[in-house]
Amino acid sequence: MKWFILSLTLILILSACSSSGGDTESANGGQNGSSDGGIKITLLNSKSEIQPQLEEAAKAFHEANPTISLEIQPVPNGGSPFERASTLYASGNPPTMIMLDTGDVAKFKDRILDLSGEKWNADTVDHALDLTTIDGKNYAFPLAVEGYGFIYNKAVVDKAVGGSFDPSTINTTASLENLFKQIEASGKKALVVSPMDWSLGAHYFSLAYAGQDKDMTKVNAFIDDLRASKVDLASNKVFNGLMDTFDVMTKYNIDQASPLAGTYERGPELLGKGEVGIWFMGNWAWPQISSFDTANKEYGFLPVPISNTAGDYGNQEISSAVSKRIVIDKEKSTSEQQDAAKKFLNWIVYEQQGQDFLVNKANIIPAFKNITLPAADPLGKSIQDYIARGKSEQSMSDLPADHWANVGASMQKYLAKQSDRAALAKEVEQYWTNVKE
Template sequence: MKRLNWLSMTAMVVLMALVVSACGGNGGGNNAGTSNSSDGASTSGEAIKISLLNSKGEIQTQLEEAAKTFQEDNPNITLEIMAAPAGTSPFERASTLYASGNPPTMMMLDTGDVEKFKDRILDLSGEKWNADAVENATKLTTFDGKNYGFPLAIEGYGFIYNKAVLDEAVGGSFDPSTIKTRDDLENLFKQIEATGKKALIISPMDWSLGAHFLPLAYAGQDRDMAEVDKFIDSLKAGTEDLSGNAVLNGLLDTFDMMKNYNIDKKSPLAGVYERGPEVLGKGEVGIWFQGNWAWPQIHDFDTANGEYGFLPVPISNNPDDFGNQEISSAVSKRIILDKEKSTPEQQEAAKKFLNWLVYEEKGQDFLVNQASIIPAFKNITLPAADPLGQSIQYYIAEGKSQESMSTLPADHWAKLGASMQKYLGDAGDRATLIKEIEEYWTSVK
């Protein structure tokens, strides 16, 4: 009897060892897994949890739905979408998360922020999608021959117009090519207001004024971005006298004109982002300075299913001046992958998500049709699903694009956005604004 019990116990131990071995358990936690498929995804069947910091608040809901769809295709991977707090730069939020020792697996950053995290994130140069990215898409995130950023989207911005409002104003079908100068634009504003509608709304957020509007003065210095870079260097060196700069002063002349036609002229700093798509989509104003990322919100208010497009922001009354007929656009948001805290299994799962976006039909559908993103990959041939994306694609195809300033310092929008807010609210004159711009740049290290 005793011998039989001993044999039974021995057999049980052997059996348990075989079961553990069969499960492949050689790693701790929920992210264990040692068998990888050819595309880097875990095939162990063990649960892997990854996260993505989203800095495009307007697509939070769409991203959450995409995460669910991705998990349906990859049942062992759970993807959490973390929203960056409104009004906080992606760089600030990512820095805070690193300081807390709890960075997400993936972080969506602005282009200029990628290099700051270079030593803490994965080299993505070996990923297949690098070869399928549009021209120069990875140029600004490549350092020492290694690319660290996944180019998520091409974005553009300028004056968004509601065609129905403009058609009524001009007494026919509005042709955007007729607006080539500041005077052309002001005449259009006058025509709109003659119908009883308001011409324009200016959204006073610091990121809109500091990251989008003011940088038109930098990018508009020259068609050659190498010359623009030299201009920025001169600002940093304190050798550029902006008081005599024709492009900056021309842009501010346009801004002064915009202030006169702003629907919120009496309280220009009281507006919030959500007010812009509402009054434009409802046809209460004809024009809003913003980017193609605003389409989902405009669409929510547009019960008439109307037509929309972009107008450039003219800086002068010479139609041939650079910028007067060009739309600002560039690859904007980038996704980086943490290498400090994430496990190899999490890193591989994150890479699989990026490949899913680029190569899987459901991922492409999310980018183009759900999130209204213009993809930065040649293999994605789906046409833009919304009129703003289509308008941006048209300007690019026509060679009428001005490269956006994608590598501005992380605090540019907050500091100079505040300066632009003072100018918008008449709390500071042009000389004060120019002085603050110059002082900001000489403080940049």
């Protein structure tokens, strides 16, 4: 997500994450390692939904490497990993490792290690390093492939359609609305729309960019034209098609009476308990969904249609990309700490315990070809299936850091009917005209 990824993305919340980001005095282990003579390293975690799993992995890594202790520091709930990392650098106490969104890696280029010489570079999936390779050098470890779209509860939609639901039948805005009608006719609510700015801005609206063309060079050219004020969004076919679908979503939203009141936690509860059939979100939400559904466990993804012509690009594709990256500080960390951090990354890729953490414990789709463990959850399996069938749309995981807040706020106004489509288009155009990055 990054982007994805994403966010991907991504800035999700877990009640277990009670820390406000860690003790800055210990952020880089005091440069001299831990007090017992071993090496202390830290990781700033921006995937809060896997904080417990990362802490468990840190213990397992320490057991396998007794001279190295690893502390996991969560980014504060709702916070930006870029902003938190920048604050820690400003205080002179950066973590040894930082989990960043893809688009933020280049901003730290002069403060982080060149990781091009690491063995795992050769084992990454296609295009995993494209966005973090600068002047021929790769600066980041690709942690997670994430994807998003409409998550459906199979038990609910099976009942609605009167048989075994075939996700391939949903390939237009009209077919999606028909499914919504069938779900409501069965006595359930069709959909919950989570109103967080990161979901609406970083995930939903970015489909308007990625859906312009399968060729990413043309997508990038479209972004360049937006920056140069050469795009009339109001007349753009993909933008209008995507917003047509969003209008359908608002019509069937369970929270339509108070569309901005919803919280992230409400989505997995409604979907997992079968009170709604569909939720727009990503595979990172599986731990929360599964906590509310102890019996069914059958879920999958539907693409977000952008037209009523089934063959149009985007109508059958799921958005996915490497969403989270880990970088290693070189400004304050000692060479011993840097080596220990590299060892941890290799442990994830090549050791059985590390792979088990990544796939089975953290429910992450790995970005490495040598990790052959199948996805541990139905959402991961669904994304892997779309990717295997060539039905994957590249997530916009390198958007500017403030994109989700600004465009997300504009989408929130549209969701709450406080603005119309023309106003939304103008606000997005103005955002891109003013982007400084």
